[in-house]
Amino acid sequence: SGQRPVKVFVTRRIPPEGMAVLNKAEMCKLDVWDSDEPVPRAELLKGVSGAHGLICLLSDRIDAEVLDAAGPSLKVISTMSVGFDHLAVDEIKKRLVRLRCWHALGIRVGYTPDVLTDATAELTVALLLATARRLPEGVQEVKGGGWSTWKPLWLCGYGLSGSTVGVIGLGRIGMAIARRLIPFGVKRLLYTGRQVKPQAEELNGEYVSLDELLSQSDFVVVSCSLTPETQGLCDNSFFSKMKSTAVFINTSRGSVVNQEDLYEALSSGQIAAAGLDVTVPEPLPTDHPLLTLKNCMVLPHIGSATYTTRGIMSELTANNLLSGLTGASMPSELVL
Numbered sequence: 001s002g003q004r005p006v007k008v009f010v011t012r013r014i015p016p017e018g019m020a021v022l023n024k025a026e027m028c029k030l031d032v033w034d035s036d037e038p039v040p041r042a043e044l045l046k047g048v049s050g051a052h053g054l055i056c057l058l059s060d061r062i063d064a065e066v067l068d069a070a071g072p073s074l075k076v077i078s079t080m081s082v083g084f085d086h087l088a089v090d091e092i093k094k095r096l097v098r099l100r101c102w103h104a105l106g107i108r109v110g111y112t113p114d115v116l117t118d119a120t121a122e123l124t125v126a127l128l129l130a131t132a133r134r135l136p137e138g139v140q141e142v143k144g145g146g147w148s149t150w151k152p153l154w155l156c157g158y159g160l161s162g163s164t165v166g167v168i169g170l171g172r173i174g175m176a177i178a179r180r181l182i183p184f185g186v187k188r189l190l191y192t193g194r195q196v197k198p199q200a201e202e203l204n205g206e207y208v209s210l211d212e213l214l215s216q217s218d219f220v221v222v223s224c225s226l227t228p229e230t231q232g233l234c235d236n237s238f239f240s241k242m243k244s245t246a247v248f249i250n251t252s253r254g255s256v257v258n259q260e261d262l263y264e265a266l267s268s269g270q271i272a273a274a275g276l277d278v279t280v281p282e283p284l285p286t287d288h289p290l291l292t293l294k295n296c297m298v299l300p301h302i303g304s305a306t307y308t309t310r311g312i313m314s315e316l317t318a319n320n321l322l323s324g325l326t327g328a329s330m331p332s333e334l335v336l
């Protein structure tokens with residue numbers, strides 16, 4: 001370790017592209033939790049102790065306890081995700097101040113925006129179409145012998161042509177979703193969020209209030225980040241403002257949705273259907289009430305899951321870490 005003085009803890013096996021970058025970095029002494037399963041909390045606390053760099057995933061909660069376990073050596077946290085709600089940003093910032101007093105750099109954070117935008121938008125479109133056109137139900141009917149003949153109203157759903165789509169959080173991914181949906185013949189694109197997005201003009205996107213979006217949209221797509229303001233945003237009052245024929249899609253984070261209220265809205269016919277790529281908890285228990293509903297389709301958080309995207313994400317995560325450790329500018333640094 002004399003030759004490799006920089007200790008890096010990696011909380012999971014990451015794709016080979018990222019590992020190759022890390023292995024080439026001669027300064028690093030790597031300690032990898034060599035598993036496809038999440039690192040147990042106790043192992044995380046042990047592994048991070050005295051580390052200079054930490055590569056983590058969205059399933060690792062990086063809070064005061066982890067930062068304390070790491071100690072003052074920790075310079076960089078690099079997460080292989082664009083979402084960073086699993087990082088206690090306030091705690092990280094606090095340590096920045098303390099370390100500055102000691103004339104050190106403080107903790108820098110890397111993440112993976114942009115490189116997963118296309119894959120996630122593509123998956124969102126797939127989820128939307130599959131939910132609205134009831135593909136899982138159809139597949140089940142074929143396999144289970146429920147397909148008796150062609151029937152005029154059997155397995156009918158809702159189409160995008162002539163529809164109004166409402167996007168909550170028109171960020172990188174929200175915009176990429178909208179760009180992909182418009183060619184299906186969407187008539188109006190509505191969006192809501194904290195501010196008007198000039199880039200929405202290219203799609204004739206209309207900035208509206210949340211209430212207006214909910215009452216007018218045939219498809220409500222959630223692609224915002226999880227923050228204290230968006231936590232539990234999609235609740236009883238939210239669903240009660242939607243059309244009974246509307247389809248709800250969430251590919252942001254599970255905590256944006258109150259799942260009990262969603263179950264109620266789906267089972268009572270308050271809304272037509274829901275497609276979720278994210279839930280609370282993950283994995284969703286197999287006996288969860290939402291999984292008993294035919295009009296609810298749940299995917300296991302696979303928004304960015306293409307081989308190419310995950311490879312690029314891992315490379316970016318490794319490069320963010322190494323740049324941060326050497327004090328260079330990081331390819332994607334989260335400005336705290």
Ligand code: NDP
Pocket residue numbers: 082083084113114116120168169170171172173174192193194195223224225226227229230251252253277278301302303304
């Ligand atoms: P961006 O930061 O580009 O977009 C997030 C958007 O959320 C911004 O437009 C932001 O608006 C908006 N937002 C923030 N607060 C609110 C609010 N109170 N109401 C409405 N909108 C709000 O991030 P990305 O598009 O790159 O990623 C978005 C999220 O998608 C990630 O944070 C992650 O949670 C999730 N994700 C999920 C994946 C999956 O596998 N399912 C894959 C990748 C990402 P403003 O600009 O005004 O702040």
Ligand code: DGY
Pocket residue numbers: 058080081082083084116303304
């Ligand atoms: C993210 O990056 O935040 C996604 O949820 C997984 O790619």
